[in-house]
Structures are given as structure tokens and as C-alpha cells.
Amino acid sequence: MKRKLLFFLLFFVTGSALLAQEKVFNGRVIDAQTGEPLPFVSVYFKNSDFGTTTNFDGNYSFKAVPNSDSLTVSYVGYITRSKAITNEKVQTINFQLQDNSTSLAEVLIRPTENPAFKILRQVVAHKALNNKEKLSAYQYESYNKIELDVDNITDAFKKRSLIKPVTSILDSIKLIAGDEGEPVLPVFISESLSDFYYLKNPKKTKEIIKASKVTGIGMDDGSLISQLIGSTFQEYNFYDNRMNLLKKEFVSPIADGWKLYYDYDLEDSLYINGVYCYKLKVIPRRAQDLVFGGYIWIAKENYALRQVDLSVGKSANLNFIEKVKIQQELQPTSAGPYLPVKTRLLVKIISVGKQRPGMLAKIYTSSRNIQVNQPQPLKFYTEPVELAEKALKHNDTFWNENRHDSLSATEQHVYAMIDSVREIPAVKTYVEIVNIIINGYKTVGKIDLGPYPYTYAFNNIEGHRFQVGFKTNPEFSRKIEFSGFGAYGTRDGRFKYRASGRAILSRRKWTEVGISDKEDLQQIGLETEKIGDNALFLASSRFGELKRPYRQHETEIWGQRELFKGFTERITLRQRSFNPLFPFSYVFDSNENGVVLKNSFSTSEIIFDTRFANNEMFLQSENSRISLGNKGWPVFNLRYLLGLKNALGSDVSYQRLEANVRQDIPMGILGTGRYELEAGRIFSTVPYPLLEVHLGNETPFYTRNAFTLMNYFEFASDSYASLHYNQHLEGFGLNSIPLVSKLKWRMVLTGNILYGHLSDANLALLPPQDHQGRDLETFNQFSNGVPYAEVGYGFENIFKFLRVQAFHRLTYRNNPDANNFGIKVAAQFNL
Template sequence: MHLAGWLIMLMTRPAIAQVPSVFSEITGRIIDQSTGQGIPFASVAVKGKAVGTQADLEGTFQLSLRQPADSLLISALGYQAKTVAISNRNSQIELLPAAAQLAEVVVHAGENPAFRILRAIHAHRKQTDFSQLSGYDYEAYSQLAIRINNLDEHFRQRKPIRAVLQALEKKQGGKQLEELPVFLSETISHIYARQHPQHLKEHIQKTNISSVGITDDSYVSQFTGAGFNTLNFYKNQVSLFKKEFLSPLAAGGRTAYTYFLADTAQVGEYTCYGIDFDPKNERDLVFRGTMWIDTASYALVRIEASVGSVANINFIKQIAIEQTYTMVSDSGRVWLPESTHLTVEVGEFIPHTFGAIVDYLTTVRRPQIGQPKPVDFFTVDVELADDRSQTPADYWPTQREQTIPSATFDQTRAMLDTVRNLPIVRAYTKVGQFLLNGGYLPLWRGIDLGSVYSMWAYNPIEGNRLRIGLQTNNAFSRHWQLAAYGAYGTHDKVWKTGWEVNFIPSRQPLTILSLKHSYELERLGYRQEDIADNSFFRITSRFGAYRQAYYQRETALTAQRDLGSDFTQTAGVRFRAMNLLFPFAINQPAESPNLLGANPTVQSREFFLETRYAPGRLPNRRVTGRRIRRRTTETAPIVTLRYTLGSSSVQGNRLGTYHKWQLQWDHALRWGLWGKTQYTARAGYSPSLLPYPLLEMHLGNQTPFYNRNAFNLMNFAEFTSDRYVSLAIEHKFDGLLTNRLPLVRRWGWRSFVTGKLLWGHLSNENRALMATHDMTGKPIPPIRSLGSVPYVEVGYGVENVFKVLRIEALHRLTYQNKPGNTTFAVKLSMQISL
């Protein structure tokens, strides 16, 4: 996966490449039959379609047709509507004055006349908004394509680029190419939705994908269907590319938009109010455009909305949306989107290279309403038909409904085949796959070498740490995934090794059986599972001082399965042996206590059961580094509950069984122009007797880099608890403040604030278990726990500095006086987002 894949994943919601040229251009002039004078601003619509335009001051119009049509509906205020046949020549169309006029509309002085219509839209929203239906389903045809454009002249002259262009231009008769296709897809799918409870499912029936550099079409197919084109302007926020844009139909739209009632116009078969909307601040996440509202039902019939380059969005020069709605037959007043066309113009990621155009088009067929599927039907969000790539030769031309000539598709696919097979493109594709696959390089077919990012590190215990690893990919097997690594320290002269075997018996529902084993250097309060989703932090954790280090031998067997579309169940057993490298001893819990130490081995055997509730998420089908992708239209929390039953021993002396309960709640709240709030609440409890290496040692961070999962001004292993509650909250203003500062707004910075609190307690029994001296009589530093005052740290800063850098100033408000504690720091992190 190279450029095309990167664009698709970054935006999360697709958008497409070369969607076609027009079929024909129609021009003409509309005049008054009695006077012969042009009728200004008359409406011109394709009959039966929500496609049209408006004449100018002289009555002249020009209309570009993407679909074949036979007649036009011409209308104007004060004139009788007229249907005329489409002609390829410049037509003159005469209208008769109307005997009856539209009913009078009384507008009170001082009120914008558009506000009355907006109030009526809000009053009728429950009847017209399709998302209020108990259920609906429809078939959809989708086109997704990406092409690069605006190739800089210096970029054209680079040797590998010149080789690609010359090969293509030779086939084009020597004509210089201005655009280069990199991705093109067609998809037939069926969408099913229900309201109570809320579920959405897409069954992708057929796909036709051509691309440069994408190797896993089963994964990409999930992003090419109509399920990612669920734009709904009735909602207060419209989600695009993980950004929340304020809808012009939002209840509070008047705070961000200026509205202008243009005129009534005929859109297809409906007489509509035309309302223009303009942003009050173009740097906010808002639209500019026109919407047409049905005069009878106050439903949205058509909307044209765009976002310009001034908006605070990275890499995007322009977004254009055209969406038309149609009244569902026998539904009364319910309207469904009939077609949606989304075009995104992407600017240069790197100066003096190239831009890109992403186009996405979907059309709805055979909608049905009021017949929701049962809840157990929605066991998966996206279902891929096994025969989705198998179609007869004449299948796709008949499915396109002539929206694009088949010759256009054939020509584009031929260009993609030419580009894909060029040696230089194959080489660059491997480089792109290397970057996107975590630094793994293809070694043999089905086997990758890496990761180069973790091949070297340095710390005082290991000295120079040298690491090499291997892992399989889908070319090896789609059911088995293997990985292994070896690392050697030049100072401790100890080999660290690890291997992992994943078996995937089923992908729908996704089921994974995993067996792994490792022998590794670790440190207290810095568990790898706590930082698993932060690859940069995980790599840098191998550098720097290792406080309270230990060698750990671990073996784990886990089974994971998706239960429906919202639940994931995981169960497993784990064996650990921790050979501590620091002074440690405990009081034997017996009538005649003795010391166990001084550098003992702490062992544990655990069984755990975890349930994860994540509604509306689309799981990443890759097993290694599996993560849950959140659909941007969902705001429900993610809840994780974990129970652990285990037994522990120190130096072979069994301490007994123990129990642990952990609960985590992740939630994101979107406030439109006011930004986004994300918070995580965690709670843990263990009533059992445990040596402190097996208790909760809250994750600190003594590096200069920010870690979202850690307390960033807390030292490693500073506090230990057997019961705790924590809250981490972050609010991103998304330019709400910085967009209004004259100098800062030019830089595109975005402000945020953060806060973290931790309440914890350590029982007297676990505190007494820890000895004060080791076997030699040397004092052992006592473990620390929180008192009645919680640990608190707050932060503030800016992100999107140079489009990648986040800078945060942090203050520690409690537990400040102990030597070695940091009460203030500035930490950095990197992120790439729109």
C-alpha cells in the first residue's frame, strides 16, 4: 500500500479519482413570450432528476450533463413552467406569464426571511430526516478514484518520475499528462440500517479495484462502499475525515453562518426555496454553498456545499459536496439521499511535488423503509461476499447506468496497469509498504524483516541493544501469522528472544487464537501492554535509565472473538517469571515470618477474561497490532471490563490466589465549532495479598515525549495501588481560539487543554508484606502510595505546529516536594492528521 492506500486511510472516509467528463453541454436563453426580453434567474432542471442550473441576468444559461436525459423543466417566478426537449443547439425558450402567483409571505421588519424557513426545517426534521426512520435499506453503486495532479516541473524531471511519465505519454501519442491515476474502484453494496437500537451494516457484493501499490484488496474493499458515504446534513455536525463540520441546517447554525434567501426555483419536480449560506469565519469548520428546500414539506432536496483552502485543515485545498434527495414512495414526507458526489482537492504533502484529486460518487437504488432487520442480523458492520471479484465481462457496464462511459474506465485501468508494472514503481511501492508496515522489509515471499525502527537502542543495563525480527504477511498465509525476534545487549551479554503464533480460523466473525513467548528486559511501572498503541513511545522506552529493572520470561495463550458488531470477548492464560535486578524482600505471611529475598524471582500464573464493548467500530482485519477503528459518526463510549484470577509466589514460596478487576471507559464528545472532548476513566481493585511488582504501578513518563496513556510528570514506579480510580480528559478546540488570533491563525495552530487525576490506595496488608531490609540488613526504599489527596497534573498547548508537532506545557499540582519530582515540563509529540 503506497500513495493511494495512505490517502484512503488518512481520510478514513473515501473520496474518488477520475469521475468522468460530461456527456454534453446545453446552452440557451429563456425569454418572455410577450416582450421577447430575457427572464433573469430562471430555473433550468433536468426533468425527473435533481440536476439543474440558473439563468443569468439576461436569461442565458449553460448546463453540463453527466447523465443522458431527454427533457428540461424551465420555471421562473411569475411564469408558467414549461417542459422542452433537449437540443444540442443553442435554444431559445419562451415562457408565458402565470395567471396565479405564489401565496404571499409576510416577513416582519428586521428579520432575515431565511430564518422563517430554517425554523420550519427544524420543526419538520423528525418527519423528513431519514435517520429518524425505524429502519431502511437500499442498494448502492459507488465509484472511488484517486489521481495525482499539479505535478511540479522540478518533480517531473526527477529520474523515476520522468520514467513513469514517459512510459504513459508514449501510449498517449506524446501528449503531456497533467494527471496520473493511482486508484479506481467500483462497488455494488447493500446498506441496512435500524434506529432502536442503532445499527448500520454494509454487505459488499461486488468490487472492481485497480490501483498502484495496494496489495490487500479485502481490507481496502471495506472503505470503498457506500457505508462510508453517510453524509447527513440534518445532523448538527457533518463528519468528514475525522473532522466535525457544522451543518448549515444545524440548530445553532446562525452563530456560524450568514443566510440569504435567493428565490424559489424548480429542482426536478419540486418547487424549492433557494438559500445561500456563507461562513462568518472561513477558518472555522463550516461550509459555503446553496441548499434547496421543498416549499411543501420543508425537506432538503439538494445541497451544494464546499470548504475552501482557508479552513484550518491540513493538506486540503478544497472540498466540494453535491447531494440530492428524493421522496421515498409511499412514505409521506421521508426523503433519502439519491446521489452524493464528494470531491476533495489535496494539496502538496511535500513542497514542489504534486497534489491529488479524490472523487467519491454513490447512487441509491431501490430504497425500502419501515422494515428494520432484527438486531441479530447486524453481527458485523461490513460483510464481504466471497465472490465479490468474480463478475462476467458485461457486468460493470450495465451497473454504471451510463454515468461514465465504459471507455473512460477501460482507459484509466489500462494506465493503472502500465504504471503498476513499471520497475521503478514496483521499487517505490516496496518503500511505501515498508513505511506503512512499521519498518518491515520484504525478505522472501511471505516473510518480512524488521522492524528497522527498533534494531538499535542504548540503555545502561544492556549497553548497545541490537535487535532483528521476522514476521509473515498475507502472502504466506491468510490464516496463520508468525513472528519472532532476537535482541542482544553488548553490556549485559544476555540474549532476549520472543516469538508469536496467531491463527485466524474465521474473519466473520473475527476469531484469533494466539500463542506467544518471550524473555525480555523490563522495568516496573512500564508494561508493554500499557503503551501498545503508541509505537513511538514503545521504541523510545528502550533508551535511557532503567530503574527497578528485571528480566521476565512470559508465556501467554489467548483466544479472541467478535460477538456481533459491538462486543469483543478475550480469554487467556499467562505465566510470568520476573527475575528482579534490584534489592527486594518480603515478610513471609506466616506465624514465624522470615525474609524472602534479596534478588528473588517473582512468579505468577493468571487466567483472565475481558469483554470490550465498542459500538459502531470497524475492526482492522490485520492481526498484528490489531486496533479498533472508530467510525467518526459514532459517539458511544468504549467500555472494557477485565477480570483476572491468579496465583503468585516468591522464590518458590506460594503466597496464594489473587483476584483483580479492571474497568475502563473511553468516550469522545463532539461539540461542533466548540471542538472535541475525549476522556478516559479507569478503575481497578484487588482485595488480595500481592508482592508489589504484581500490583498496579501507575505508568509514569520521564522522557521528553508526551504519552497519552501515562501520567507525564510522574516518575516511573512512583506510586503503587491495589485499588484506584483515574480520569484523563483532553479538550481540543480545533481552531476555535487560534482561528481568531490575527497572527497565529495564519500558521494553522490548534489549541488544547488536558487534565489527569488519580485516586489510589494501598491496603495495610500489602504494605506490611514489604520488608524494610533485605537479607543483608541493607534498607530497602519503601514503596509509595497515594494518600487522601489525589495526584493531579494539568496541561495546555498547541498542536499542528508545522502540521506534525504537538507542544504541551505540563504542571504537577500535588505531591511536589519529594526530591526528584518534576513540577513543570514541556513535552513534545508528533502526529499527522487533517
């Protein structure tokens, strides 16, 4: 009996020792919905104090003698999970965490000062020392990876007729989602490898994209996409008071005015990569503001930002966005200031209804080989984004050797899945329909047909107007583009047309030449050149009764070149004829028998256009280039027109000078102000169609370059100055009103003012009757010192796309047919 007892005790001790021996645990923790890795997650044994945290890529690894039968992971905002451990010496245990959809904690009221506030004051005091923009220059190699997925793929969604052909593909989605994750359908993935350069004075950036790999559904222009996926557009600096994200200004949690927007909790102190850090919880004071919630880690030794894990919830005043999550890891440079070495951004685009899909955008950026304070020559930064000649031609071997982080098995499967999906006929049709809606053209081989808004109109001159247009695409040529349209009116029985061609001579300093010939109907004061690119306003102005219509034949030859960065010069030779379809005459000459009237005229002009936009960013898209703005700098335009009498049958000699400046001004809590200031003068006597006939608006639609309550042809002048101003208040004021804040409406204020003058000499060209003795309509003149003025107020973002404003006319209220109050609408899609 004693032997049995001794044997049992020996077996128990030996078995316990075997069970208690040190084991290796590793794995990865990801978001079950998005598949993104979760950094800084607590990993520990259940009912034990021992544990670790995941790194920036969601990985963990440690050795331990387990004193529990399970391993647990927990993270704020996610449901805590546990998994059983085994007796194996090396165990890989992966976790997929579900969002628990709980909101951040309420702001706490403390009887004494919050200890986190002391840390924040030191962070702000040390910003100038730790901000990377303190460096005179820096450069690094950057790796960027972007993936777009369709999520919320329900059974009902799979049964839709358009999706049924993709069913076989959807069956393999589990390979991407994992056993416990939500299925997603990838539609785009890209990688880029580039060298990024920054210069402090003057502030310049340059990126040379050395390699780019793009795979996506409906993505044909690899060169354009390759310019968009580099580090230039993934710069997120929390040391700035306001950080531009999704074209919105978000308040940084370490902004100078942090206390107006945030509260904080000091939750922990811990070592991160050997550096002792404070862990601060960031809590928005108002969830509707464009602010962040989550965590930041601050180094104790110099109060620098070391890590960031922040989110923007669906309560924020953003459209179509359910969630924004940004994670960042920063490291000090040899000169002191910190640079991000890894950044991960996730944007979840909201599903419209529970049974409809949404979108996920996942962006990852890493930096290595950082060098500081070694500026390049100034001319090196001339072209902000440059695509290397062989950037799109690298094979898989190159990528395997040069990407900063190897692709996971899931990401490798994404490439194969996208190739399969985009070859399905139903998907090709859907992509084509979306492309037509967005661009207005349908691609047929080497030609794009459109644009569709101008296909049909009905008015009193033409009756039913039908129009068909086209332009060649890069499949036809990357140097030459032809375009045009043909239109026919059933009432006037006349054919109208435009035929044009242009040649791109240089892309480095964008240079092009072109020629155009056009015959069509126009309306005085509503010329296409004045209306600009507002297709809805231009198309609607062709319906109903046309005001002062005329037929015009116009021929143009032009040349354009960007002489240096931001400075573009254009020279145009233009010949026009004016043939009115309403009573019109002007005093052409006078002799002993009296005045000589003419009811038509022609002009031959030389036009010089100068444009300067400092720091403007352009992307080249095949045969055109796209402006991405110039970061708040004003844009200047100057135009000089010289009319040449007797040249090519011209009846008029005149000179005209115009100047225009516009700018968007970020105003922090007050949103964004946008102004456009314009002035001009005509130095000669001209028929009144050549005067500045100020753009009125008798349509129900708002357009920013028109005077909203001014009638067509109400005012004309030969010298003038005007100001259009819009204040977009975003959520200011409305975010603080209960219930109203949930609508996410945004206030917008408008003010337009104009003063002009018409000389006696130009007035003398206006006879009371035309050459047939018919009374002529005249326009109003500006009283001395009294400008035309109007103000508007209203809301935008109604139902996420409508802008509705009420306008009041402040002056000239007694003019004939004056419209002193009106409501205008506009469709606009903004985040």
C-alpha cells in the first residue's frame, strides 16, 4: 500500500513538472470584420497576471510556463476572447475579435486636475522639438499597400441577379475572411515602392515611384493610379493642429487647443521597445466633431508621440463613412524629431441598408532607410510626383525581394480573386455603367461617346434638340485627341456642330496645341465660357424660352505651356461671328446722313491667358492632367484680349483686361471659407454683346459663379469688380444641438457683391430701335456708388447630397421683374 502511494505521488509530481515546463506561444490578432491586424492588444493567461501585447502588425510571441488552461486576448472596443492551450511545446493561436459596438466613455468630472492634462501640456510644449517638420530635410524609402474590399456580403446580396455570376467566386471568400471572420470581396489591391523627399525651406516634397503594381476591377489607367498610391497622399502628421484626412480637417489629439475638443485619462505606464511611455485614453467631448477617440502613447523622456491607435466613429459629421481607424508607430531620427515608420489606415464606407454591401479601404505604409538634414538641390523638387519609366514592369521576383513586408497568404489570394472577378461579364457591365454615370462617356473601342447630360433639350428656337458627341481615348493615341459633337433641332431645322483636335507636345512641362471649329446657339450672358464646367446648370439653361439667343460660328487655334512650376501661359487666336435671333442693332458708324446701324458683327481676337497656382499638385491621367489643389494657396488668372478690326472680316477693334483670384481658406472650427474676386475693364467701345454681361441665374439650381437672384441680361458694364464668397461651417453650431446633430446637416452662408460702370461712349452705341424699327430691350445700369448685393443662408448635406439655400436681394430691389427672394438647390457629394 505504501509503494502504491509513493508511486502515485511520484507520478503526480513528474506529470506536474511536465505540464509546467516552459512553452512557446505565438499568433496574430485581427479584426474579424475587416481582416486588419490589431496592434497593442493584451494577450494573457486566463486568471493570471502574466501577459504581453501584440506589435504593430498584430503579432505576439512569448515564452512562459502556463498556469492556466486557456489564453485570453482583450482590447477596448472588442469582445474579449479565450482559446484553450494544449500540451504542445510550440503553439500558434490566432484570434479574430468582433467589434462590441460600444461607444467611448463619458467625459469624467474630477475634483482635482486630471493628471493626463499635465502630460498633454508638456507634449504641446515639446512639439516643435519632436515634429519631423523641424528637420531641414528628410528622405526615406516608402512601401505602400492599398486594398479595397466589398463587405457586408449577405445571403440576400448573393441572390441578386447581378451577383449570381460571381457566386462561385464568393464561395471561396472564406479563404480571405478566415474561419471566424466576416467575408469580404476584394476589388482592388496595389503596392508601390518609392523614394520620398521633404524640404523645409521652401516647403517642397518629391516622390519618385520606383515600382508599382496595380490590380483592380475597372482600373485601366495604371499610370494614374500609381501616382495616387504613393506616400505623397498618405502623409498623416499628428503634430499639426489639424490633420487632413479624407479631404477633411480633423483636430489632432495633441493640437494646441486640445482641451476644447478632448478629455483624457492616464490609463497606464509601460515600456515600448525599451522606452518608458504613458498610455493616454483620448475621449472626444462631442462625438459629432471631426475628432478622434482611442489611445496615444507618449515617451516620458521627451514627451514625444510614440504610438497612435485612434478611431473616428459613425457619429462624426461625415457622409458615407461608418468608421475611420488610424494606427501609427513613430521612431526618433538621428537629429531628434520623430518620423512615422509604420502607418495603417482603415476606412469603412457605410452600407445603405442591412442587406446592402459596404466598402472597406485598407492602407498600409512603412518607411526605412531614413536620412535627415541632407537636402537636394531646389530644382530636384520641381515635379512633386514622378513615375519611373519602368515602374509598372517589375516581376514577382522583384517584389518578393524588395517589399518591406511579405504578403500574407490571404493577400496573395486577393490578387488571384480580383483577376477572376473582373473577367465575369456581369461585373464588366456593372463597371461600365458606373463609369458612364461618373464620367458622362461610354467607351466604344478607341472612342468615348458622350457626354450624356447634353443628349436632349427642348426650347423655343430649336424645338427638340438631339445631340451626339465623342472624344478619342488613349487607345487611339497618347499624343493626339479628337473630339466633337453634332446636334439637330426639329423646329429650326438646323445642324450644329463642334470639331476639335489637340496634340500633347510635352508632358514634363505640360505643352499642348489645338484647333477647334464650332457652330451653335448661344445666349448673351450665358456663354459656355462663363458658365464653366457646371454641366447641370448649362444643360438646364438650354430648356424653355431662350433669352437673347444668337447663332455663333467660332474658330480657335491655341497653344499652352507650363513655363515653370505653377505658371502656365496660353495664347489663343479666335474668330467669332454674331448673328442674333432677337431684335438687335448697334451704331456701327455715322455720316452726314446720320448713324449707320448693323445687326450682326464678327471679331478676330488674340487672347493671352496667364495662370499662377503656387504649390499646385497635378496628376497626369493619360491624355489629360488632374489638379489636386494647391493646399490653400490663392490661384491667380490674368487675361488680355486684343480685338483686331479688319482682320479676317472683323468689325471691331478693342482691348480688354480681366483678373481673377480664388482661394479656399481653412478656418478650423468655423469650417472653410471660399472666395473668388474678379475685376475687369474694356478700354474701347464695343457692341453690347462684347461688354461684360454679368451672369444671372433664372434656373432653380445654384451655381457659384453666377449672381443667384440676378436676371439674365439684367446688368452689363465695361469696368467692374465682384466678389463671390461662401462660408461652409461644416458642423459648427449644429453639432451641439440634440437631435439636429444626428441629421449631420451643415450650415452654409453666401455673399455676392458686384459693382460695374458703363461709359457714355458705349451707351452711345445703343440705339432705341433696331434697323427694322423694332424697339430694343436695354439693360440696367449701376447707380453711382451702389453695388448689386445679395446674401444667402441655408444647409448642405441634406440627405447627404442636397444643398438648399434661401437668398435675399439687398439692392436694386425695384428693378423691373426683380426677384428679391429665392430658394436654390444643388446636388453635391461631399464627405
